Amino acid sequence: MTSGVGKMATANSEPLPTRIEAIAMAADDLEAAGVAHPQDEARALLRGAAALTRLELALAPRAPLTEDESRILADYVARRIAREPLSRILRERGFWTLDLIVAPGVLDPRPDTETLVETALSLVAEKREAPLSILDLGSGSGAIACALLSELPAANALAVDLSPEACAATATNLARCGLSDRASVMRGRWAEALCGRFDLIVSNPPYVRSGDIAGLDPEVRLYDPALALDGGADGLDCYRDIIRDLPRLLAENAFVLFEVGFDQAASVAELLGAQGLQVERVAHDAGGHERIVAARFAPAPT
Ligand SMILES: C[S@@+](CC[C@H](N)C(=O)[O-])C[C@H]1O[C@@H](n2cnc3c(N)ncnc32)[C@H](O)[C@@H]1O
Numbered sequence: 001m002t003s004g005v006g007k008m009a010t011a012n013s014e015p016l017p018t019r020i021e022a023i024a025m026a027a028d029d030l031e032a033a034g035v036a037h038p039q040d041e042a043r044a045l046l047r048g049a050a051a052l053t054r055l056e057l058a059l060a061p062r063a064p065l066t067e068d069e070s071r072i073l074a075d076y077v078a079r080r081i082a083r084e085p086l087s088r089i090l091r092e093r094g095f096w097t098l099d100l101i102v103a104p105g106v107l108d109p110r111p112d113t114e115t116l117v118e119t120a121l122s123l124v125a126e127k128r129e130a131p132l133s134i135l136d137l138g139s140g141s142g143a144i145a146c147a148l149l150s151e152l153p154a155a156n157a158l159a160v161d162l163s164p165e166a167c168a169a170t171a172t173n174l175a176r177c178g179l180s181d182r183a184s185v186m187r188g189r190w191a192e193a194l195c196g197r198f199d200l201i202v203s204n205p206p207y208v209r210s211g212d213i214a215g216l217d218p219e220v221r222l223y224d225p226a227l228a229l230d231g232g233a234d235g236l237d238c239y240r241d242i243i244r245d246l247p248r249l250l251a252e253n254a255f256v257l258f259e260v261g262f263d264q265a266a267s268v269a270e271l272l273g274a275q276g277l278q279v280e281r282v283a284h285d286a287g288g289h290e291r292i293v294a295a296r297f298a299p300a301p302t
Helices: 002-009 017-032 036-049 053-061 068-079 087-089 112-124 143-151 162-178 210-215 237-249 265-275
Strands: 092-095 098-101 133-137 156-161 183-187 198-204 248-258 276-284 289-298
Touching: 017 036, 017 068, 036 053, 036 087, 068 087, 087 092, 092 143, 098 143, 112 143, 112 198, 112 210, 112 248, 112 276, 112 289, 133 143, 143 156, 143 162, 143 198, 156 162, 162 183, 198 276, 210 276, 237 248, 237 265, 265 276, 265 289
Parallel strands: 133 156, 133 198, 156 183, 198 248
Antiparallel strands: 092 098, 248 289, 276 289
C-alpha cells in the first residue's frame, strides 16, 4: 500500500505524525477509496488504534503517535478500504444506550433496530415495572434483548438463535451490560423447542430476498453472515416459520414485534392476520420506511 498512513507506519527514521496529522492522512486514504464520511471514520479509527476517548483526543490532538499506534492505524485503514465495517474493525457498536461487542460471524446491529426497541417500550409503557417475559427470536448480538432489559427493570428474557456464534455474542453482551441474571440464551430453530407463553415476542429475522443478496453493499455481503440475511425467495420465509408458532407462545394481551424489510410490512401483516393477529402499530425508520410491525390477538369482547 502506498497511502499516507501506510508509509507513515514504516518510515521509522522520520518522526511519527501527530494524531491530527494521522487523522488527515487516514481521511485522505479513505476518501480516495470512496468511503463515506472519511473524516469521521478516520477520527474513530485513530481513537481505536490509540485507545483514546473523545476527550483525550480533544485535549492532546498534537501528541505524536507511537510506533504501535501508527502500525495499528495503518492496519485499520487498510481493512476499512477493503470495506470491512468500522464497527467490525473496532469490535464495538453503540446500540440504544449501550456499547455492544460486535463479534465475527454475527450480524452487526443496525440503528433501524432501535425503532423496534422504541416501539416495544411504548407499547408496554404502562407495564414498565412489571415482570414481563420477553422472547427474542434470532437474537444475534443480543442487541434487542439487552436494550429491552436495560429499560424494563423487572423483565426477564429468553434469547434464541440458531448460530452458535450468535448465542455466544448474546451471552457476552448480556454479561457486559450486567443483565445476565435476568436472561437465558438458547441455541434453537426459532420457537421449535419452546413451550410457555411470553408477554413480548420480538424478532428481527433474516428478510433479504435470496436473489438480492449479491447486490448488497460489500460491508453487508462480505461481513454479515448469510444466516442473518437470507429470508428465502420472497424474503418472508422466517416470518412464516415464526408466525405459525405465535398462537401457542403469546400470553394474554401480549405483543409481537417484527422488524421488516422496507416493502414487507403489508405482507407480514397479512401473515399475522392469517393466524388471527391484528396489527396494532406500524413504525417507520429514520428514512421514513415502514420498518416495524407490532401485533396482538384482538382483545376478547366484553
Ligand atoms: C437479522 S439477524 C438479527 C440479529 C439481532 N436480533 C439484531 O437485530 O441485530 C437474524 C438472526 O436470526 C438468526 N437465525 C436465522 N435463522 C434462524 C433460525 N431458523 N432459528 C433461530 N435463529 C435464526 C441468525 O443467526 C441471526 O442472528
